[in-house]
Amino acid sequence: MPRMRWLRPRLLLGGLVVCVGASAGGERPQVVGLPADFDARARTEPYSGPHPSRIQRPVETFRFPIRLGDVGPSEPLFAGPRQYPFICDTRTSGLGLPLVDNQAGIGTPVNYDGDDPVLQEWGARGFSRDCLAPTRAWYFYKPKGETHFLRWSDTVTDVDQITVNGARVPFIVRVEMGTINRFIYIMAALKGRNESPYAPRGDRWNRRLIYQFYGGVGIGHRQGKASVKQVLEDRREQLAQGYAVVASTGNTTANHFNIWLAEDTALRVKRQFVALYGEPEYTVGVGGSGGAIQQYLLAQNRPGLIDAAIAQYSYPDMITQTIPVFDCELLEHYFDVTDGANATWRKAENRRWIEGFNASNEHEGSGGLKRIEYTTRVAFMARGEWLPEREGATECVVGWRGLTPLVLNPRFAHFEGRLSAAVFGQVRWSYFEDLKHFFGTDDGGYARIPWDNVGVQYGLGALQRGQISPEQFLRLNASVGSWKAPADMLPERYWLMEGAESTLGDFSPWSAHNMRVERDQGRPAPRFEGDRAAMAAAYRSGQVFLGRLDIPVIDVRHYLERQLDMHHVAGSFSARARMIAAQGDAGNQAIWVSHRRYDPTPDAFAALDSWWRARTSHPEKSWAEIRPAVASDRCIDKQGRVMFQGERVWDGAWNQQAPGACMRAYPIYSNPRMVAGDSIAGHRFKCALQPVADALDAGLYAPADMRPYRAQLVQIFPQGVCDYRQGDVAWPGDLFADERSQ
Numbered sequence: 001m002p003r004m005r006w007l008r009p010r011l012l013l014g015g016l017v018v019c020v021g022a023s024a025g026g027e028r029p030q031v032v033g034l035p036a037d038f039d040a041r042a043r044t045e046p047y048s049g050p051h052p053s054r055i056q057r058p059v060e061t062f063r064f065p066i067r068l069g070d071v072g073p074s075e076p077l078f079a080g081p082r083q084y085p086f087i088c089d090t091r092t093s094g095l096g097l098p099l100v101d102n103q104a105g106i107g108t109p110v111n112y113d114g115d116d117p118v119l120q121e122w123g124a125r126g127f128s129r130d131c132l133a134p135t136r137a138w139y140f141y142k143p144k145g146e147t148h149f150l151r152w153s154d155t156v157t158d159v160d161q162i163t164v165n166g167a168r169v170p171f172i173v174r175v176e177m178g179t180i181n182r183f184i185y186i187m188a189a190l191k192g193r194n195e196s197p198y199a200p201r202g203d204r205w206n207r208r209l210i211y212q213f214y215g216g217v218g219i220g221h222r223q224g225k226a227s228v229k230q231v232l233e234d235r236r237e238q239l240a241q242g243y244a245v246v247a248s249t250g251n252t253t254a255n256h257f258n259i260w261l262a263e264d265t266a267l268r269v270k271r272q273f274v275a276l277y278g279e280p281e282y283t284v285g286v287g288g289s290g291g292a293i294q295q296y297l298l299a300q301n302r303p304g305l306i307d308a309a310i311a312q313y314s315y316p317d318m319i320t321q322t323i324p325v326f327d328c329e330l331l332e333h334y335f336d337v338t339d340g341a342n343a344t345w346r347k348a349e350n351r352r353w354i355e356g357f358n359a360s361n362e363h364e365g366s367g368g369l370k371r372i373e374y375t376t377r378v379a380f381m382a383r384g385e386w387l388p389e390r391e392g393a394t395e396c397v398v399g400w401r402g403l404t405p406l407v408l409n410p411r412f413a414h415f416e417g418r419l420s421a422a423v424f425g426q427v428r429w430s431y432f433e434d435l436k437h438f439f440g441t442d443d444g445g446y447a448r449i450p451w452d453n454v455g456v457q458y459g460l461g462a463l464q465r466g467q468i469s470p471e472q473f474l475r476l477n478a479s480v481g482s483w484k485a486p487a488d489m490l491p492e493r494y495w496l497m498e499g500a501e502s503t504l505g506d507f508s509p510w511s512a513h514n515m516r517v518e519r520d521q522g523r524p525a526p527r528f529e530g531d532r533a534a535m536a537a538a539y540r541s542g543q544v545f546l547g548r549l550d551i552p553v554i555d556v557r558h559y560l561e562r563q564l565d566m567h568h569v570a571g572s573f574s575a576r577a578r579m580i581a582a583q584g585d586a587g588n589q590a591i592w593v594s595h596r597r598y599d600p601t602p603d604a605f606a607a608l609d610s611w612w613r614a615r616t617s618h619p620e621k622s623w624a625e626i627r628p629a630v631a632s633d634r635c636i637d638k639q640g641r642v643m644f645q646g647e648r649v650w651d652g653a654w655n656q657q658a659p660g661a662c663m664r665a666y667p668i669y670s671n672p673r674m675v676a677g678d679s680i681a682g683h684r685f686k687c688a689l690q691p692v693a694d695a696l697d698a699g700l701y702a703p704a705d706m707r708p709y710r711a712q713l714v715q716i717f718p719q720g721v722c723d724y725r726q727g728d729v730a731w732p733g734d735l736f737a738d739e740r741s742q
Helices: 009-024 117-122 228-234 236-240 259-277 290-301 319-338 348-355 367-382 403-408 421-426 460-464 470-479 532-540 570-583 601-617 661-665 692-697 707-716
Strands: 108-111 125-128 136-141 161-164 167-170 172-180 183-190 208-214 244-252 282-288 308-312 553-558 589-594 634-636 642-645 688-690 721-723
Touching (some): 172 228, 172 259, 183 236, 208 259, 208 290, 236 601, 259 290, 282 601, 308 601, 319 403, 319 470, 460 470, 470 707, 553 601, 634 661, 688 692, 692 707
Parallel strands (some): 208 244, 208 282, 553 589, 589 634
Antiparallel strands (some): 108 125, 136 172, 161 167, 172 183, 183 244
């Protein structure tokens, strides 16, 4: 299964410095200018409209298909205006330099002096604000005995042969590339009989379309690099079976997490395909991590866009992952620095008591993590301080280090080198800034933040299990603190070691200078009060997976808990718990977990095809009623053998049942909020609060006796502690009011 990793520490620490150097050297031109009306401080209100599943989309205004040599639409149909600055990647994607669209210094400089007649026609010298490119097409083939693809011409003789509809045909694929909504799309289908690139026939297409989604953590402002090689090799087996494949950098979350823009782009890419090849029998999505998030959200927000899904390494959505992940560095800073003298935390596995995510005393870490560890120790020495040794590693560090600043800090972007200093300094970055037209802005024009940790009792489960003492519990919660408001954040001191604002003595892997962890005159470190309007807007705008799904999904992943990988198995069960809450059951979702040496994705395509065909024979029945045995819940060994399968194999603590056979083979872990008392569903932005006295009377801390510590608890939690028996207090109760009125 392709590993669609999110940003890794080794890339952030080393690769970004290289990227800055490459950009400065001119190999990847920088964005040097912004439109005259650009205003990063523009105010906007939180989204208060209907859920996207309740909105009628506008009629298409662009006339498809885009012909070769022409340019696709640049303005989204319904996802809002174009974003600036916008970094061009047409050249690195194989489409050549972007087209000149202005002489006013806006965007990326273009100086074309080649002999390509297509680009000569469109313009030579000037600037590209929108990174557009004319549509092109080529043929690629798979050589005999190889797994990769090469450009094909009629002089090639070593073309592999495949069987399609009982006939042996050459494995040659027509590949089309162009721009739609300014993003780069790729379309691939088997070459038809006697076709030309200008007139594809599609007579060897099996009438099934794959929409390939890709992952990563994006904060907008990038076109993104498209890779024909990656798309063809990822879907080589399905192409050989006659499937067609489409993809877009607009459906790659490394470039953005705007789910409306992702939908707008996917709809148009499909329209381009249909205009050339005709309607598919069905469209199946596939993709890992952020690619899985898109499938869950798009299927919920826009039924009919995809008809089935293979969600690899899934999370239900992006926004609710920030809830426990933003806790990670706060807790790691507490273990490493605030309570660094406590030998308990020097063994990584003990940190799991509080963090919930897996940890291992034997994990040695990657080269990048070792460099971070070494640099941190040298930085502490430069300040005359000491940092205790740690044995092993945690998922918080191995999987998530670096994500919080990227998602939260408006003064940090990992692609800073792709923009001039003047342009970079005018923009407010971060996941929330990229989506502030949904979350809204505060009085200073900064995006409102829905994250909240008021009343969260970190380590409550560890206290109840006797793993920490009452005194340790109180110290942890009095000292863990929170993040500063974005307006108060400073540039990062972790990656930008070559920058004027950063020195070795500043180095902080936790981004500690952007935390609020100081205790003033004995008072607890302050917690962060999230913006309730932003929370409600996240629900209303379809950023949250609510468990509402009417397509079959095979949620498939490798078991990577021992590697402390960020793609933990609990993500699949978070989606399942939400589906059960919303629908009463999750019979349209199968969870497959495999040993990391076996890729079950091809099996998932075959199982979904059987599942789909069963529904066409019995349209009156639900997906659960007609689910075939080949699509049952299961766990798989490294030889690809099904170890256990059936309805109860994934029972466990998440659904208050005794562990099933698969759960025993591939156990799952929790997260900091689950340790604090939340459920695995994990879509609670703000907990209801109960007075400390009520929590004590209800026996919340049992078997620990916290009555002698009542005064300390009240001091730490003056507003009360979380009552997870109640729902999210920020839930907009009228979101689906029309259903109740029916």
